[in-house]
Amino acid sequence: METLKKATISFCFLFAIFSFSESSRSILHQPHPQPLESFKINNTQNARSCSYTVTIKTSCSSPAYTRDYISIAFGDAYGNQVYVPRIDDPSSRAFERCSTDRYDLKGPCTYQVCYVYLYRSGYDGWKVDKVTISSYSSRSVTFNYNSKIPNDVWFGFNFCSGHQAVESTAAM
DSSP states (O other), X not given: OHHHHHHHHHHHHHHHHHHHHHHHHHHHTOOOOEEETTOOOOOOOOSSEEXXXXXXXXXXXXXXXXXXXXXXXXXXXXXXXXXXXXXXXXXXXXXXXTOEEEEXXXXXXXXXXXXXXXXXXXXXXXXXXXXXXXXXXXXXXXXXXXXXXXXXXXXXXXXXXXXXXXXXXXXX
């Protein structure tokens, strides 16, 4: 009986170590946002229109504010895309250091959002902590940037299977 007890404790200990190392590995290997030089805006529009809530948290290590032009595009694996050519409004004090800004948007209906790209044009700079997109038709998804957004290039994530959603769209 004592041997069985020791074996069970050893097994639990090894299982805990293995579980911790696996969870640490997945945290260490989370992908980072990437620039996408060839990103194209999808010019097709669905007849249906859906509502989205986009929440953008600006990093506490970002410049105090930005007057840069900020665009956002997000969508699903089937080519449905929501594009906002200028989401920022400098007069509203959007994207100040440590701020969280919420936007209620309308756009073509999508299935589960699996990619998001931000575009910044200007000289102030801007560091994003995270972007969360939610709608009634799909679960909320958060993209952890924790990165400065480079100037004049689409920058973000594409978790769509095969990356077809972005590559198959029409020219901007």
